[in-house]
Each structure stands twice: as structure tokens, then as C-alpha cells.
Amino acid sequence: xxxxxxxxxxxxxxxxxGKERASGFPGEQAVAGALRFMRRRLEGSYDVxxxxxxxxxxxDVLVPAMRPLYEKWFRVEVHGIENVPAEGGALIVANHSGxxxxxxxxxxxxxxxxxxxxxxxxxxxxxxxFATPFLGTLARRAGHxxxxxxxxxxxxxxxxxxxxxxxxxxxxxxxxxxxxxxxxFGRGGFVSAALRTGRPIIPTSIVGAEEIYPILADxxxxxxxxxxxxxxxxxxxxxxxxxxxxxxxxxxHIEFGEPIATDVFTxxxxxxxxxxxxxxxxxxxxxxxxxxxLLMARRSVFF
Amino acid sequence: xxxxxxxxxxxxxxxxxxxxxxxxxPDVERVIGVDVIPPPSDIxxxxxxxxxxxxxxxxxxxxxxxxDTVVHMNVIATPVHAGGRSAMKEINVIGTMxxxxxxxxxxxVERLVVKSSATVYGVSxxxxxxxxxxxxxxxxxxxxxxxxxxxxxxxxxGFARRRPDVAVSMLRFANIMGPGIDTPMTRYFSLPVVPTxxxxxxxLQLTHEDDALAAMDAATxxxxxxxxNVGGAGVLMLSQAIAMSGRLNFPLPxxxxxxxxxxxxRLGYIDFTSEQIEHLKYGRGIDASxxxxxxxFAAQYSTMETFESFLQSHPMGRVLPWEPRHDRDTAGSEPxxxxxxxxxxxx
Numbered sequence: 001x002x003x004x005x006x007x008x009x010x011x012x013x014x015x016x017x018g019k020e021r022a023s024g025f026p027g028e029q030a031v032a033g034a035l036r037f038m039r040r041r042l043e044g045s046y047d048v049x050x051x052x053x054x055x056x057x058x059x060d061v062l063v064p065a066m067r068p069l070y071e072k073w074f075r076v077e078v079h080g081i082e083n084v085p086a087e088g089g090a091l092i093v094a095n096h097s098g099x100x101x102x103x104x105x106x107x108x109x110x111x112x113x114x115x116x117x118x119x120x121x122x123x124x125x126x127x128x129x130f131a132t133p134f135l136g137t138l139a140r141r142a143g144h145x146x147x148x149x150x151x152x153x154x155x156x157x158x159x160x161x162x163x164x165x166x167x168x169x170x171x172x173x174x175x176x177x178x179x180x181x182x183x184x185f186g187r188g189g190f191v192s193a194a195l196r197t198g199r200p201i202i203p204t205s206i207v208g209a210e211e212i213y214p215i216l217a218d219x220x221x222x223x224x225x226x227x228x229x230x231x232x233x234x235x236x237x238x239x240x241x242x243x244x245x246x247x248x249x250x251x252x253h254i255e256f257g258e259p260i261a262t263d264v265f266t267x268x269x270x271x272x273x274x275x276x277x278x279x280x281x282x283x284x285x286x287x288x289x290x291x292x293x294l295l296m297a298r299r300s301v302f303f
Numbered sequence: 304x305x306x307x308x309x310x311x312x313x314x315x316x317x318x319x320x321x322x323x324x325x326x327x328x329p330d331v332e333r334v335i336g337v338d339v340i341p342p343p344s345d346i347x348x349x350x351x352x353x354x355x356x357x358x359x360x361x362x363x364x365x366x367x368x369x370x371d372t373v374v375h376m377n378v379i380a381t382p383v384h385a386g387g388r389s390a391m392k393e394i395n396v397i398g399t400m401x402x403x404x405x406x407x408x409x410x411x412v413e414r415l416v417v418k419s420s421a422t423v424y425g426v427s428x429x430x431x432x433x434x435x436x437x438x439x440x441x442x443x444x445x446x447x448x449x450x451x452x453x454x455x456x457x458x459x460x461g462f463a464r465r466r467p468d469v470a471v472s473m474l475r476f477a478n479i480m481g482p483g484i485d486t487p488m489t490r491y492f493s494l495p496v497v498p499t500x501x502x503x504x505x506x507l508q509l510t511h512e513d514d515a516l517a518a519m520d521a522a523t524x525x526x527x528x529x530x531x532n533v534g535g536a537g538v539l540m541l542s543q544a545i546a547m548s549g550r551l552n553f554p555l556p557x558x559x560x561x562x563x564x565x566x567x568x569r570l571g572y573i574d575f576t577s578e579q580i581e582h583l584k585y586g587r588g589i590d591a592s593x594x595x596x597x598x599x600f601a602a603q604y605s606t607m608e609t610f611e612s613f614l615q616s617h618p619m620g621r622v623l624p625w626e627p628r629h630d631r632d633t634a635g636s637e638p639x640x641x642x643x644x645x646x647x648x649x650x
Binding site: 041042043044045046047048049050051052054127130131132133134136137140145146148150151154 | 428429430431432433435438501502503504506537538539540542543544545546547557585586588607
């Protein structure tokens with residue numbers, strides 16, 4: 001199994017954990033609630049939206065399952081949550097790191113738990129995610145969809161909060177020596193989605209995710225054989241077997257920056273490549289500077 | 304203005320019902336239904352003419368009756384009915400070519416409405432969540448009904464270029480289901496143990512058969528020709544649909560899934576193409592807002608309601624032991640004793 005396919009293991013193992021925890025709870029109500037939930041699942045009486053987002057599963061199982069990781073393991077500190085609007089569409093653009101895309105999941109928990117409006121984050125993922133068994137269907141249920149402009153625009157237009165990590169695999173698969181150095185921002189498709197829908201861009205900086213699985217080397221040959229973008233060798237992976245999949249308990253900070261308005265441009269601005277490049281650079285620079293600021297302020301990687 | 308309407312494929316379920324429906328319209332003078340065999344059910348005021356659209360004789364029918372509206376329903380998805388895949392392809396592709404050739408020569412033809420399918424968008428993991436009419440397939444279909452639909456659409460577009468005076472409409476339907484229709488999809492969900500592909504769960508969008516007819520009717524009389532998606536609101540996950548039906552979901556690893564497909568195919572029960580396996584894996588959603596905005600047509604049944612209506616009219620029996628609670632507003636409970644009706648799949 002490659003690292004790209006390791007991603008599902010956490011959320012996937014944990015739905016079961018969540019249920020067991022609920023049914024093992026001394027309160028009778030919790031048990032009854034869990035049984036009702038199981039019954040609804042077995043009967044298929046629940047709803048998913050057009051993208052396959054399963055609200056109930058995400059709220060009741062997936063986010064609670066990630067919460068201990070968020071609160072106890074990474075002890076995430078959130079800054080600037082007031083920059084995320086309480087309603088309406090907005091595009092969260094963040095740096096990507098950490099070998100396994102835990103940073104997007106932690107951002108999802110941050111917004112669900114710590115935003116006053118408990119906002120749901122709809123994330124845009126790489127096509128490889130959706131072609132991978134188990135991971136793809138789980139990702140859809142958790143609110144991810146394919147990173148493409150039609151989907152991004154459809155979500156933004158319907159007032160959803162959309163998260164995008166434009167560095168993609170270049171961000172998660174970079175070596176530890178390149179930590180906190182932003183990679184190229186794809187083709188900047190996310191800017192055109194925000195421009196076309198007139199929704200603000202919120203540059204977001206995540207510190208701490210770089211240290212969870214420090215990539216010392218990339219076994220390119222193995223990656224090619226497995227058909228994955230990279231195959232990481234970390235201080236613990238693959239040497240310690242499954243134990244090597246435990247992320248290091250780094251201390252995280254997520255800072256939501258000031259929104260960049262996109263409804264101030266004229267009609268057809270999305271077709272102006274120069275404006276697009278400038279906006280993309282502006283977002284990238286903002287994230288990079290915030291990263292430096294957060295890094296300067298942090299006392300240690302783990303505290 | 305009284306209209307003379309020609310409907311193809313009237314001996315099949317949807318074609319027959321559409322001919323009857325069109326015959327009730329006040330503006331209609333004549334409805335001529337054509338097919339190679341007489342319709343098994345009543346087609347109402349419509350007249351039946353035995354003609355094969357694969358044969359140039361169809362041109363004579365159009366000319367003799369001075370047909371002004373042609374409704375092409377004879378693009379079929381079930382090779383079992385057609386007598387095999389090659390016959391099906393011939394009916395779909397050669398039939399459409401002949402019909403369009405006849406229409407091109409007939410000066411009386413003013414309007415053409417074609418039943419197409421959302422399968423023209425193909426299926427892949429790189430698909431957007433919802434296709435609009437302007438989008439193209441990420442991965443073009445390569446086999447079966449889906450490929451036929453792509454070819455039929457390209458012939459229709461060619462016809463529209465050569466006869467710009469004809470108002471051409473194509474309706475791309477999400478999988479049609481309901482109480483009466485028999486498609487590979489309805490047969491699939493009637494299996495006591497439903498094989499799926501392990502690790503994948505497609506988003507299914509369905510069109511109720513009544514909505515399909517209403518949409519064809521709206522496109523036939525409406526003033527806004529064009530290509531339209533038609534489908535019920537919302538999607539169902541495949542696993543969710545199987546759970547609702549009370550059947551047993553049997554996930555198979557990908558290689559075994561293909562083997563299982565070959566088996567049911569050889570048994571002649573369901574013709575499943577590799578295209579349909581991909582559909583079960585990834586599913587597809589289509590955006591049906593254009594037909595609502597331009598023709599004022601909105602599907603009465605959501606995808607969920609369509610599937611419930613299919614389940615209620617197919618007393619298939621539940622393999623799983625519990626009964627569903629109908630807390631949704633679906634009146635009518637599971638018929639008593641239905642458990643015995645699935646042929647000994649469960650005692």
C-alpha cells in the first residue's frame with residue numbers, strides 16, 4: 001500500500017470506533033441513538049446531496065472520529081475564524097503538506113467545531129482520490145468532490161464553503177527539507193471559480209502538518225510501480241511497519257486570513273489571464289507570509 | 304395548427320405509452336405509431352403502421368401522411384428485447400440513420416424530438432458531479448447502449464445542420480425506472496443478491512417513467528428546441544438503494560465483478576456492459592435545470608421517489624429480515640407474503 005492509499009485508513013477505521021464508543025457509553029439514550037442510526041443506515045433511509053455528501057454520517061461519525069486527533073494529538077489552535085463568513089459561499093485556499101492530507105480534515109473539524117455557525121467544509125480533491133477504492137466513496141460521503149471548475153462553481157454558487165489545496169500532491173509529497181515552502185499553485189483554476197461566482201477567497205495557513213510525517217526521501221521507483229505520485233520514507237515509515245503510520249504529535253496552528261473580495265472586478269475578469277496570475281500570486285504570497293509569521297511565533301514543533 | 308405526429312418504437316413500453324399520450328393532445332390531427340411488431344398494449348387514438356425504420360419504406364410513410372413532427376423513441380437499451388446486441392445496434396444506429404435520411408427528404412417535417420440518454424456523458428472517476436448540456440464526456444463510452452446513444456446524437460446533429468429549418472430536440476434521460484418499465488437497471492435491482500464493485504459506490508440518478516413521458520410530451524409541443532437533460536432531483540448512493548430494497552449487497556473485487564457480469568450476461572438475464580459496471584462504481588449526476596427554465600418542465604418524482612415507486616410495484620420480497628418503516632410519505636406497504644416470491648432465495 002502506498003501513502004496515497006494510506007489516507008483512508010484513519011477516517012475509515014474511526015467510523016467503527018465512533019459507533020462502538022457511542023454504544024459503549026453508559027447512557028441509555030446514547031445506545032438508543034446509535035441503534036437508530038444503525039437502523040437508518042441499514043434501511044438506506046438517509047439523504048446524500050448531489051455530490052454524494054452524507055451530512056448525517058459526517059456530523060455524527062466522521063467529524064467526532066477525527067476530533068480526538070484534532071484536540072488531543074495535534075492540539076490545533078485556530079486563529080482568525082471570524083474571517084470566515086457565517087453564511088454564503090467562500091473559498092478557503094490553504095497550503096498542503098504532511099504526506100497524508102490530514103490538514104484538510106483538520107480544517108474541516110476546525111470549521112465544524114469552532115466556527116460560530118458550525119460551517120461544513122466542502123473539499124476539492126485530486127482525481128486519484130476518487131479512482132481509489134474505499135477512499136473515493138468515503139471522500140464523497142465526507143463532502144469532498146473532484147477538483148474541477150464546474151464542481152467548485154456549483155458549490156460556491158449554492159452558498160457552500162469550499163476548501164482547496166492548490167499545491168496538490170506537490171505539496172503533500174515534498175521533502176522535509178522543503179517544509180513551509182509553497183509549491184506552484186496549479187493553474188490557478190480556483191481563482192477563476194471564485195471570480196466567476198463572485199465569492200471571496202480566504203487565504204489560510206496551516207502550521208504543524210509538515211512535521212507529522214517528515215519525508216526524508218521519496219522512493220520514486222516504488223511510487224512508479226504502485227502508480228502513486230510519491231512513496232514517502234519517513235523516520236518511522238516503512239521501518240516500523242504499521243506503527244510508522246502514526247503521525248508525530250506536532251502542535252498545529254490554522255490561521256484564516258482576511259478575505260480577498262472577487263466581486264469588485266468587472267464582468268469577464270475571469271477571462272483575463274494577467275488578473276488571474278496576479279490574484280493567484282496575491283493569495284500565495286499572503287499564505288507564505290502568514291506561514292513565516294506563525295513559524296516565528298511558535299516555540300517548538302511539539303508544544 | 305393540427306399536427307401529424309410519427310412516433311417510432313410504439314411496440315415498446317415507453318413508445319406505446321407516449322403514442323397514447325400524444326394522441327390526447329388537442330392540437331393533434333393524427334398520431335402514427337410505427338414498429339416492426341404490433342403494439343402489445345393499447346396506443347389509444349394513435350394508428351399503428353407496421354414499418355421497419357431500418358428500411359427506406361419509412362420515407363413513404365412520412366410522405367404519404369405528410370408528417371410534420373417525428374418523435375424518435377426507438378433507441379433501445381435492452382438487447383434481450385432486440386434479440387441480441389448486434390440487432391440492438393442495428394436498430395439504434397442504422398434505424399436512426401434511415402429515419403433521419405427519410406426526414407431529410409420530407410419537406411413536411413418541421414420538428415424532430417429524439418429520446419437520448421445521459422449515458423452520452425460517459426462515466427469516469429474524473430467526471431464533474433453534475434453534467435450540464437454543454438459539457439462533454441470526460442471518457443467517451445466505448446460499448447453498448449451508451450456508444451449507440453453517442454452515435455445517434457451525432458447523426459441527429461448532422462441532420463440538424465443539413466436541415467436548419469427543422470426544430471430538433473434531444474432529451475438525455477437519467478436511468479428511467481418505475482412501476483412498468485423493464486431495463487437492465489430494473490433487472491439488476493430485482494436480483495436477490497445484488498453484486499456491486501468492492502470499494503466503490505456510485506451516485507445514481509433516476510427518471511420516473513411518467514416524468515420521461517411528460518418530458519417527451521413537453522418537448523414535442525414546446526417552442527424551445529434544444530438538447531436537454533432530464534432526471535429526478537437528487538441522487539441515491541448505490542449501496543443506499545440496495546439497502547432500501549432490502550436486498551443483499553454483495554461486493555466483489557473488481558476482477559470478480561467482471562466475471563459476474565459475464566455470467567449474468569451469458570445466462571441472458573441482464574446484458575451488462577463494462578460501461579454499466581463503471582456506472583455502478585462512479586455513478587453520474589445530470590443538471591436538469593435547463594429544461595425547467597426553457598420548457599417549464601420539472602420532474603414530479605425525485606430520484607428517491609422514483610426508486611420507491613419502483614420498489615412498491617415490484618413485490619420482490621426482502622432478503623434482509625427487517626421491514627422498512629415507512630416514515631417517509633410513501634403510502635402503501637410491502638405486499639404481505641412477498642418474501643416467498645423471489646423463487647426460493649429465502650425460505
